[in-house]
Amino acid sequence: MEHLILRDLDIPNLQDISVYEQHGGYDALRKAVKEMTPDQVTDVVKASGLRGRGGAGFPAGVKWSFLPKGVFPRYLVANADESEPGTFKDRQIMERNPHQFVEGIAIASYAIQCHNAFIYIRGEFPYAAQCLEKALADAEQRGYVGKNVLGSDYSLTITVHRGAGAYICGEETALLESLEGKLGQPRVKPPFPASVGLYNKPTVINNVETLCNVPVIIERGAEWYAKIGTPKSTGPKVFCLSGHVNRPGNYEAPFGSISFRDLIYDFGGGIRGGKKLKAILPAGASGPMLSPLANPAVMDVKLDFEALAPFGSLLGSASVIVLDEDTCVVWAAKKMVRFFEHESCGKCTPCREGTYWMSRVLERIDAGIGTLGDVDLVAGVATQMQGRTLCPLGDFSTSPVLGSVKIFREEYERHIKERGCWARK
């Protein structure tokens, strides 16, 4: 099947604006600006069923239509902070198919009548930022962005802003704070960014991949698009596959068309060294881990936003990390909790102190100096944190612990009884 998002895989040199144009690039923008009203664009996107690819899966068109009527200026912010462990789809898009992203921003901006859009890009992506800046310069030169887009009276400035290296700045309100030049800490919601966002003005925040779907939808129509995927999760999805597989990478497939088995054994060419699969992290570090050892059915469920709910996990941004049989889950959980400890912004107590506390306990268990009570303690701390934090990061940080304790409790106990890690002995 042809790629709709990772089109760079089908077309060489797609980052070149003339190549992009030759393959129908910016036609969707032309169509939107010349033939459609902003509300029509929003309605088409709504009808397409496009859901956010940043993790939460909120319908994009609905988000756009939440902006309070008549309040200007409005802003669009593209969330390119991609910092979830195991996520690298946005980076590939920005480096190799940047114009589709720019076109998506331009159409979305037109739809919400915003004249200043921002790309908040992860600071560790200097090359991607350069690619975007080049793409923007080219697009401006050809009149796709800037003053009077395609000769219309609609103008748009797109600014690339590089982050300073904080996972929390991917959270939309922390991102806004950071963009405003403040310390990146989430805001209390409500009010939601749609009503009080950047500089207290109505703001739409969308993920890179989400926006890349927009030109496709405008060009081929909502009906055509909605047929891809499942009724509730429409369109194609980029899966980031990493970990102990033979061929890690980004794989695009319609929602509901592939299972973990397809992804790992087909696309990924199986587990490295022919080893056995132990666990899957479906949403990077942020979702509870799954394992065929606990429930073999998980391997064959067709993946969409809701598919993993029965298994107690979620798809998030589909950053699938695969762990083989030699991996120590205690070590893995410790690594992930340390990540969250390091990335917690510190604004709310359960997350700031809880991640710190869980890290210390997991370090203890991993080093072989824990006690049997520590397993319940760390799970207890995680449970105490759940639902009591200001932003989802705090909840995310409990997933590695609760997910692994649930499935691999005896492995924790083995660490404690054997005073150390079996895998590293």
Place this chain on the structure above:
Amino acid sequence: MLEFLLTSHPLDCPICDKGGECPLQNLTMAYGPGKSRFPVESKFHNEKRVPLGDLIMLDRERCIQCSRCVRLQDEIADDHVLGFQARGRGLEIVSLSDPPFDSKFSGNTIDICPVGALTSRDFRLSARVWEVRDYPSVCAHCSVGCNILIGERDHDIKRIVPRENESVNEIFLCDKGRFVHHFATAPERLTTPLIRRGWKLEVGSWNEALNLVASKFAETRTQHGASALGGLGGDRASNEDLYLFQKLFRQVIGSNNLEHRVGWSATNVGADLVRLYGAGVGTNLGALDKNVTVLVLGADPEEEQPVIRLRLTKSVRWYGANLIVANGRVTKLAKHAKQSLVYKYGAEAYFLLGVIRAIVDEGLENRDFIAARVANFEEFAKSLEPNTVERCAELCHVKPEKIRDAARQIAQSPNLLILSGREAMFAQQNDPAVASGIAALLLITGHVGRANNGLIALYPHNNSMGALDFGLLSEGGLSVREMASGKVRALYAMACDPAAAGEFTKPAFLVVQDLFLTETAKLADVVLPAQSFAEREGTFTNTERRVQLFRAALKPIGESKPDWWIIAEIAKRLGAEWKYGRSSEIMEEIAATAPRYAGMTYAALAENVKMPRPAYGQGNPSDQPTEIAMGELENVSSGKAWRSVAESEPNAKFELVWNEPGQQSPEDSRQYLAVARSLYDRGTLMSQTQIVRPRVPKPWVEINSQDAEQLGIENGARVRVSFDSRVIELTARVDGHVPPDAVLIPSNLDGTAALPLGARVKVEKV
């Protein structure tokens, strides 16, 4: 949540200043389990002594990142000087300003920090809070009259904390009120009477000193008449002192030579306006909403009445009060105003006239009120004739649209408060049209006699209002200048220092009653040691006319006595039959005889004054103690404000007064000298508190950027300012606070005392 907080919180309680009044400690005691699940070795460590400015010490380990301090600074004080840096458990408070923690309200963060992370660098590690006894008192610095608790241990003031009063200071204090208290126990305090023998002042007994004073007063009266005696009473003394002081002169001696306007109080005028149109009882400056327009005229509350600035800001930001700031320069408060107007100094009357004219032109006057209570509106309106809004605008340098806009805001608002400050009072002194303009503005719009309507005069000192109430004014008597230049033969100076405030000629006999050996005291024949507010009880009347009771916290220093006692002893020796045993008896007499103070006995004023434990010291009453707990605040208000004529006599008719504004002085190529005050000064009271000294600014002069460019002066340059026969050297500030042709100098810094406001000065680069 508690357990989470405690994981990283150090086990410092035994050495923590907050211990004993710490919300975290209290909650842990109430709900926490006896044992921690978090091992001590794993605790997070961070810096324990981070000076966050001159006054506050931060312990980063104790901080629980609640952001109260940041929010207090941002949302209440509106000084954006604190912030967080880094993240996670390492999230830490930093100061964002230079100098660090540059706010006049920094001390409040100590109170609201729920742990011992922010501590006072003054109180720090000097006492446990449960050893400190709290005595309810009233701040003795500015005229806001913030309610305080004096924390005493071992006859020393350990600290001062706010005492809640929703009508005055809520739960806040400025840093001056909180930290500047060491003067009360300073070693320089006078401890015995001093009597001049030959060239020297020598220690004498009370009896000897009082006898000498009385006999000299009697002798002067017999030889030169009663008007050869004069009294200068400072507006820091209590109502009881001031009342007896004037009674001594008026009834016992028979002289009308009474004044209080020495030094900073020189412009205390406008008492008649306040008496007639003073803001209605129940006005709450911290809770004015969008239905109230506040015109702040010629004032700089940030430096002169800090907590009023804080509360006005709060009213604007939280409740939407409609603030208009008008002055000859830009003050900090102007930043919060819906409308900030800069008029030409000296043309204040034209500004007011312009607003009045605009109201009349647009027919916005309050006809019903005028019909009922104003006698001569038609006539008054006629006298406005030649002064069109355009003409006034041209003369006062404010655009006509702005004047009209302000006029609408003022006339159409359901409520109007006018707060006039020192600079407006200076203008009133020079030009009667300013006072009549303020009165007219209130009357034609009918904004008097109700809460949130009328005039508040922002006076400088804790009891300026009391001094005005008890008539320490030269009505029919000699002025301050006359008394200070030797026009009296015997002068009694209480709680003031005329020799430091300008030229002074010692009269034949000089008595000084003070805490310190002031410049005037050094010249005196007899020096009488008085008690500070911390050693005695009494009442002060704040700038909103609220009479407030304060209690004694310390034992008297040396042989010092309360002022009222000294005055009474002199009166007795002059034959008066005074029998005041304690200050409450004086207040009872005031309450019975002075109509405005009717009913204001100590018993009445003590209502809601929280007394933690039976009080200590001289002359304390036996009111029932009540519990006081920091952090657990209820809405309380105490004190009583007296009612203006407009309020107490609802049928009284008022007359509009027409004064032609003073003619503009001829153009002068020199600069107009505007005089400001700095909250932190070089005064005796300040200099005793070491830690606030770095806060006292170096003397400076503010110059307009255009003028500065013409004169080749850059921000920070040294300049020479000359006027009359004086030349002073100062550092120039060029940061947009004064209009062209004016310069601004604070008059209470090194070498800037006694500046003549309104003088013409020459500025040159050094």
